[in-house]
Amino acid sequence: MNARTVYFTGGTEEGFFTAVFDGYNQPNAYLTSEKNLQLGLGENLIRVQPDMEKVARVERKIKGLDARAIGDVRLALRHRDEDREQVAFLYVRQLVKTGKSVRGMLSVEGVRRMMDLRGQVLNEVHRLKGFLRFSETNEGVLYAPCSPDHDDVDLLASHFVARLNAPFVIHDVWRRKALLYDGRECIVAAVGDAEIVESEREKYFSSLWKKYYQSVNIAERKNLTQQKNYMPVRYWQFLNELS
Amino acid sequence: MIDQTRLKILVDGAKYDVSCSSSGSARRNSADGVGNAAFGGICHSFTQDGRCISLLKILLSNDCAFDCKYCPNRRSADVPRAHAAPEEICELVMEFYRRNYIEGLFLSSAVYQNPDYTMELLLRTVRLLREEYRFNGYIHLKGIPHADEALTRAAARYADRMSYNLELPSEQSLKLLAPQKTKASVLTPMGVLQTGREEAAALWKARTGKTERKGRGKFLPAGQTTQMIVGASPETDGKILRLSESLYRKFSLKRVYFSSYVPVVKDPLLPTVSAGLLREHRLYQADWLMRFYGFDSAEIVGEGENLAVEYDPKCAWALKNMHLFPVEINRADVETLLRVPGIGAKGAYKIVSARRFAKLTFEDLQKMRIVLKRARHFITCDGKFYGADNEERVRTALAVAERLDGAKQLSFFDGDEGGLLRKSERQSISLSVLDGTKNFLLHSTPSIAKSALDGQF
Numbered sequence: 001m002n003a004r005t006v007y008f009t010g011g012t013e014e015g016f017f018t019a020v021f022d023g024y025n026q027p028n029a030y031l032t033s034e035k036n037l038q039l040g041l042g043e044n045l046i047r048v049q050p051d052m053e054k055v056a057r058v059e060r061k062i063k064g065l066d067a068r069a070i071g072d073v074r075l076a077l078r079h080r081d082e083d084r085e086q087v088a089f090l091y092v093r094q095l096v097k098t099g100k101s102v103r104g105m106l107s108v109e110g111v112r113r114m115m116d117l118r119g120q121v122l123n124e125v126h127r128l129k130g131f132l133r134f135s136e137t138n139e140g141v142l143y144a145p146c147s148p149d150h151d152d153v154d155l156l157a158s159h160f161v162a163r164l165n166a167p168f169v170i171h172d173v174w175r176r177k178a179l180l181y182d183g184r185e186c187i188v189a190a191v192g193d194a195e196i197v198e199s200e201r202e203k204y205f206s207s208l209w210k211k212y213y214q215s216v217n218i219a220e221r222k223n224l225t226q227q228k229n230y231m232p233v234r235y236w237q238f239l240n241e242l243s
Numbered sequence: 244m245i246d247q248t249r250l251k252i253l254v255d256g257a258k259y260d261v262s263c264s265s266s267g268s269a270r271r272n273s274a275d276g277v278g279n280a281a282f283g284g285i286c287h288s289f290t291q292d293g294r295c296i297s298l299l300k301i302l303l304s305n306d307c308a309f310d311c312k313y314c315p316n317r318r319s320a321d322v323p324r325a326h327a328a329p330e331e332i333c334e335l336v337m338e339f340y341r342r343n344y345i346e347g348l349f350l351s352s353a354v355y356q357n358p359d360y361t362m363e364l365l366l367r368t369v370r371l372l373r374e375e376y377r378f379n380g381y382i383h384l385k386g387i388p389h390a391d392e393a394l395t396r397a398a399a400r401y402a403d404r405m406s407y408n409l410e411l412p413s414e415q416s417l418k419l420l421a422p423q424k425t426k427a428s429v430l431t432p433m434g435v436l437q438t439g440r441e442e443a444a445a446l447w448k449a450r451t452g453k454t455e456r457k458g459r460g461k462f463l464p465a466g467q468t469t470q471m472i473v474g475a476s477p478e479t480d481g482k483i484l485r486l487s488e489s490l491y492r493k494f495s496l497k498r499v500y501f502s503s504y505v506p507v508v509k510d511p512l513l514p515t516v517s518a519g520l521l522r523e524h525r526l527y528q529a530d531w532l533m534r535f536y537g538f539d540s541a542e543i544v545g546e547g548e549n550l551a552v553e554y555d556p557k558c559a560w561a562l563k564n565m566h567l568f569p570v571e572i573n574r575a576d577v578e579t580l581l582r583v584p585g586i587g588a589k590g591a592y593k594i595v596s597a598r599r600f601a602k603l604t605f606e607d608l609q610k611m612r613i614v615l616k617r618a619r620h621f622i623t624c625d626g627k628f629y630g631a632d633n634e635e636r637v638r639t640a641l642a643v644a645e646r647l648d649g650a651k652q653l654s655f656f657d658g659d660e661g662g663l664l665r666k667s668e669r670q671s672i673s674l675s676v677l678d679g680t681k682n683f684l685l686h687s688t689p690s691i692a693k694s695a696l697d698g699q700f
Contacts, residue, residue: 104596107607130287130297134342142341163278163380164341204244205338211247212339215254216300217290220505220517226293230286241288241344 003042004030009085014050016077016085020092021054022046031085062092066101076117078151087113121150128152129159131235134168136202142168143196146238153179157186169194206240213241245331252325256305256316257351259507260408260470261500265297265346265381267465268403269458278340278347278380280403280465282458285346298349298383299339303327303364307353311410311421312510313475316353320508326355329368333376340380347381347403348372354387354423362390362398369401381465386436388428395432396439404465404497407433409490412483416476419512429469430494436467437494466497473526474504474518480549484529484540491533501526525550532556535588536581553642558584561621562638568621569628572608573598584641585617605629616644 007023009015011033023029039045062070073088081087091114095102105111134142142164146153153172157179160168170179171194178191198206236242266284286295302316304326310318332350339345350368355361365384372378384402386395399405407429411417414426443462447455458464469490471483487499503523506515529550532538536557543556551559561568561584570579572594580591590613597603597611605624608615620630620637631637 102600105600106593106597106611107601107603109610112611126285129281130285130343132343136342144343159281160343162272165275165277166341201338205335205342208245208247208250208335209339209342209344211250212254212299213288213290213296215251216258216296218258218292218294218505220507221292221294221520223293223520224291227289227291230293230295231289239288 002028003040003044004028005044005046006037006039007031008037008045008047009033010048010050012050013074013077014052014055015048016073016088017055017058018051019048019085020058020089021051022048023089024093024096029089031089032082033085034082058092062095065095065099066103068103069095069101072103072114072118075121076114078121078155079117080150081117084117087117090114121152124148124150125152125155127235128156131231131239132156132170133238133240135196135206135240136199138197138199140166140199142166143171143194144169144238145171145173145194147174147234148172149234151175153177154188157181161186210241245327245335249325249327250301250335252305252323253302253327254300256302256353257300257349259315259502259505260300260349260351260385261502262349262383262406262468262470262498263295263297263300264498265383267458267497268381269456270379270381270403270464272379273377276377276379277337278378280347280379280381280458287343287345296344297346298381299336299345299347300349301327301332301335301351303329303332303350303352303368304355304361305353306355308356309354309421309423311424312512313410313420313472313504313508315507317508329364329371332368333372333378336372336378336380337376340378345380347378347383349383349385351385352387358387358390359394362387362394366394366398366401369398373401383465386432388424388432390432392432392435395435399436399439399463402463404468405436405463406468406470408470409486410470410472411476412471412478412486413476416478420476433467433469433490433494433496436463439463440466440495467494468496468498468500470500470502472504473501473523475513479547480522480526480529481540481544481546483526484533484543485546487530488533488540499530501530521552522550525552525556529556532560537578538582554645555584557582558617558641558645562634562641565634569623569630570621571626572622572624573602583618583621585614585621585644590614590618616647617641 005023005026005028007019007029009019009031015033016031019031023031059070062073073092076088077084087110090110094108094110098105102108102111103115106115128146128148132144132146134144137143153170156170160170161181167183168181171191172178176190176192178189180187180189264284265280266282268280269282270280272279284297286297288296290296305316305322306324306326307314307316307318315322332348336345336348340347350365352361352365355364365387369382369384372382382402383404383406384398386405386407388407409429410424411420417424417426439462440460443460444455447453447461473483483501490496490499501523503518503520504514505517506513529543532543533540538560542560544550550556554562561582570583577591577595580586580594581588586594593611593613594603594608597607602625605627608624620640631640
């Protein structure tokens, strides 16, 4: 097998689409944003410089073939899988080769992997809509820490902006970034540790919630397996009813 | 503010209501309001019994004038009684909602003093929540049987979903166990609300020329549901499913919930053992077949019969209709695929979309993660058959598949006394399944285990 030509995208969407443009005709192209990548013998590393013209051309091409594909690619790039860029790249190639939408082509492995990544990101976004827990600070800000598998906290913006009439923070503690809403605008910012002083009301209602959680359980129907299937244990550390 | 003691009492009384869904409504927030409704519903937590918490499930009062035998809040029960003021409920909902604990409120009540008085209290609470607290999240409101029709209709204007619980699947059982309830006292208001929904939809159509969008209706956008207790009275599964089917047709119910009877109350008229989770599970499987897979209740089970214990209802149907199988995966229409045991709505969709591009083989299906341990006996892939060669072996294989699922995911087969097997009948053995590549630890009866080991599937 020939040695790969590795395109380092820098982890941005623009970097990715530029790399798709540059690497498209390179049969052994491998796209990645993995910083600690081990290069094999004779392998080439190219650090991609985002080029907006190339980005626009690639996006236009994809949109022309399948209006939904560009959204699928963007979702997949948020996945934590190390191969996410390569999976998305091969999907784009398959799309261009086929010349029309390939999302139903589930007997092809590349398409399946792409749809898996996309689905897993969307699934987590849906879960977070349920499993986030806000606590109210002294200043009346709602603060929710979380540690999602994928880079997706900003996808929660429209959901919570539409619902809450208070400023809020959704903090991805692992990626050290947060979605901040001040009552008018929503931004994503890099943040470090957060120090929170809870209001008195917060303590009261948090304890009522714990009481509710215990009371609503039907002990005669205990089924811990099912509980864990629906609510994986990795989310538990941020659920106040379980801590 | 409500305190922990009253909260516990009012939640204890409400928790046996099975319905937990917050789906079916796409209510929007208002400029000065809090909350909206997500059409697909959102689960916020799961309790140790594996049930989801989506709505704050609570009673306004557990002080009941009725004396239904099965109910922990009945008049004659010796339990602590409590009430909550409408304002207390509203405050709790608002504070829980903004912390993202819940999607909304599931409000119910014991019949306090009399039905009209209780319905008025419920109406006052939901109106307050919508108009004063500007809450636009989900509200599921329980209707009180025998309450005035005008009150019911007024309350429905504030709720997303309403439900009247039938509780028992026949008039005789109601008479025996819930003497103040009659079938009519539940079905009449259901009819009133369904008429209300149809009128609102017609009005919208007349005004705008368009059909109401899903979940955006002006009158109970998420429709109605009901609930039946299974195993407290002698009705068969066949009877229960026929009743459910007629409710779906007549009142366009969104869901019929089944609640397997748990003996929390002692009474000579009630059984002392729980009905078991398996029976409830089978009823839900059959319910899904009626709602999403195009089955009639008559196809699933005879009126005087119960659903099979060893297989799910679709397998049981397929075993009775072996002449319809196998079907060719590359040609069968989607309705036919939906009738293949082991192929669900998602699987059928995957197959139909993938085969437009290429002929599908058995390996393709495996890679597409179509579960084949049941389906393989009922399909051909490009003419090739991969199942067992006679009906007896198919039966065994299906029963084993069921046992594996039960042991792995649902634990129907261990723990509860109503389950399929008693402890002494169980054995743990290790065996190879079908392709010989995977080893499962199987909990099984000796006879099934033996036939499995003998390679009979």
